[in-house]
Amino acid sequence: MRIPIQEVTPGIGKAEIVGFVHELRDLGGLSFLLIRDRTGIIQVTVPKKKVPEHVLSAVREVSRESVVRVSGTVKAIEKAPGGRELVPETFEIVSLAQSPLPLDVVEKVPAELDTRLDSRFLDVRRPRVAAVFHIRNACIQAVYEQLFSRGFIQITTPKVVAAATEGGTELFPIAYFEKEAFLNQSPQLYKQMMMGAGFERVFEIGPIFRAEEHNTTKHLNEATSIDVEVSYASHHDVMELLEEIVIAAYRKVADSCGQFLEQMEIRDLPVPASGFPRLPYSEAIEIAAKKIDEPIAYGDDIGTAAEKAIGEEIGSHYFIVDWPTAIKPYYAMPCEHDPSVCKAFDMMHPRMELSSGSERIHQHDLLVRQIQAKGLNPESFSFYLTPFRYGMPPHSGWGLGAERLIMTMLGLQNIREAVLFPRDRHRLVP
RNA sequence: GCCCAGGUAGUGUAGCGGCCUAUCAUGUCGGCCUGUCACGCCGACGACUCGGAUUCGAAUUCCGACCUGGGCGCCA
Numbered sequence: 001m002r003i004p005i006q007e008v009t010p011g012i013g014k015a016e017i018v019g020f021v022h023e024l025r026d027l028g029g030l031s032f033l034l035i036r037d038r039t040g041i042i043q044v045t046v047p048k049k050k051v052p053e054h055v056l057s058a059v060r061e062v063s064r065e066s067v068v069r070v071s072g073t074v075k076a077i078e079k080a081p082g083g084r085e086l087v088p089e090t091f092e093i094v095s096l097a098q099s100p101l102p103l104d105v106v107e108k109v110p111a112e113l114d115t116r117l118d119s120r121f122l123d124v125r126r127p128r129v130a131a132v133f134h135i136r137n138a139c140i141q142a143v144y145e146q147l148f149s150r151g152f153i154q155i156t157t158p159k160v161v162a163a164a165t166e167g168g169t170e171l172f173p174i175a176y177f178e179k180e181a182f183l184n185q186s187p188q189l190y191k192q193m194m195m196g197a198g199f200e201r202v203f204e205i206g207p208i209f210r211a212e213e214h215n216t217t218k219h220l221n222e223a224t225s226i227d228v229e230v231s232y233a234s235h236h237d238v239m240e241l242l243e244e245i246v247i248a249a250y251r252k253v254a255d256s257c258g259q260f261l262e263q264m265e266i267r268d269l270p271v272p273a274s275g276f277p278r279l280p281y282s283e284a285i286e287i288a289a290k291k292i293d294e295p296i297a298y299g300d301d302i303g304t305a306a307e308k309a310i311g312e313e314i315g316s317h318y319f320i321v322d323w324p325t326a327i328k329p330y331y332a333m334p335c336e337h338d339p340s341v342c343k344a345f346d347m348m349h350p351r352m353e354l355s356s357g358s359e360r361i362h363q364h365d366l367l368v369r370q371i372q373a374k375g376l377n378p379e380s381f382s383f384y385l386t387p388f389r390y391g392m393p394p395h396s397g398w399g400l401g402a403e404r405l406i407m408t409m410l411g412l413q414n415i416r417e418a419v420l421f422p423r424d425r426h427r428l429v430p
Numbered sequence: 431g432c433c434c435a436g437g438u439a440g441u442g443u444a445g446c447g448g449c450c451u452a453u454c455a456u457g458u459c460g461g462c463c464u465g466u467c468a469c470g471c472c473g474a475c476g477a478c479u480c481g482g483a484u485u486c487g488a489a490u491u492c493c494g495a496c497c498u499g500g501g502c503g504c505c506a
Contacts, residue, residue, distance in 0.1 A: 045465080
């Protein structure tokens with residue numbers, strides 16, 4: 001019976017393991033092989049004069065990254081990594097790896113991200129790369145735990161849609177039988193319709209598609225959005241929820257991913273403190289105006305330089321609130337006392353934007369006016385607008401970029417590191 | 431969409447008009463080696479993205495194509 005490498009301890013006596021050949025060292029009369037499975041690495045020591053002939057011939061034949069099955073005696077040896085080693089009685093090559101490898105799994109020689117992504121299956125064999133995805137899994141699990149425990153209903157919404165949801169970003173057109181269709185940029189409209197359906201608390205974690213031809217370390221053309229919508233909640237309520245979920249994700253990783261953080265050489269993962277600062281947009285602009293060269297004024301979008309300057313000033317997660325209505329989507333609720341400002345927010349990490357959300361307009365006629373004010377045609381949104389005529393609860397929500405959450409949490413330099421198979425301007429394979 | 435930068439063995443690099451039959455590392459193959467842990471030592475193998483131009487001579491300069499990285503705008 002095969003056991004996980006992590007569970008191979010000196011006291012165990014005999015053990016059988018299956019894994020990849022991580023490294024091979026032949027010292028002549030003595031050979032060392034490091035065998036790796038998802039739980040760890042163990043040294044297999046082969047004293048050539050003391051092992052069966054079939055073990056010797058298999059060891060001679062085996063190559064790095066081959067899959068092997070080894071059984072034998074576990075010995076406590078201080079000189080061995082982990083304080084134990086396996087001396088084989090049987091050694092079976094389950095699947096021989098060709099050489100040369102397209103990528104050095106042991107990382108004696110670095111590889112460029114592009115080369116790594118071409119051979120992602122090999123790249124992810126590296127423990128420190130695999131660690132990112134174990135941590136990503138823990139984050140998503142934490143989000144599920146938070147949302148399910150609060151009575152949220154998970155929904156799935158169409159990714160193939162007839163028209164743009166928000167205007168603005170470019171959509172990928174696709175052929176849909178005899179009709180024109182697009183890949184959805186956001187579940188926004190569908191989440192809101194489910195408020196109209198009376199579900200009160202919904203979420204979806206799924207892909208969103210943006211056809212922007214950007215080529216940066218923080219954009220993907222297919223990203224994962226954690227999308228939440230809550231009835232009878234103000235934007236303040238959902239900001240608190242967002243903050244709690246981000247903190248829960250950090251805490252989950254800090255508490256349960258010690259081994260993976262270690263592999264990434266992250267000694268200590270600081271969990272953000274609750275009470276993220278709420279920075280009014282107008283103050284954010286003032287900070288940026290003082291710190292950057294390019295001119296910036298009230299009413300402008302917050303560009304990359306401004307975002308960076310403000311992030312440096314605040315130094316932790318924070319919200320930008322009280323946005324001008326003019327630069328937020330049509331569905332953001334204007335403030336009663338000053339409709340030029342709306343109840344929208346962005347949630348920021350010092351490095352970049354992670355999430356944006358708002359209290360939504362739930363009054364049909366106001367929504368139509370706002371759509372028109374953005375130069376869009378309400379008729380193309382009739383499927384979305386109709387529910388607003390038959391009793392629509394007030395509601396708020398947000399969308400959180402999963403890859404950006406992981407990227408900023410782990411200090412990854414490129415967002416592509418946070419996705420197994422990224423889709424960017426140039427990459428469609430694998 | 432705009433603007434930069436770059437394509438040299440499987441991988442990562444040096445070279446940037448003649449010293450290039452192209453450097454180094456890693457890898458692979460062969461040899462020696464019983465405690466390695468980036469094992470060591472000896473030997474071998476393996477590359478200038480493609481097409482055109484300039485030149486006595488091009489990896490090196492120019493033009494074009496293809497491919498790639500990054501920045502900006504916008505966004506999660």
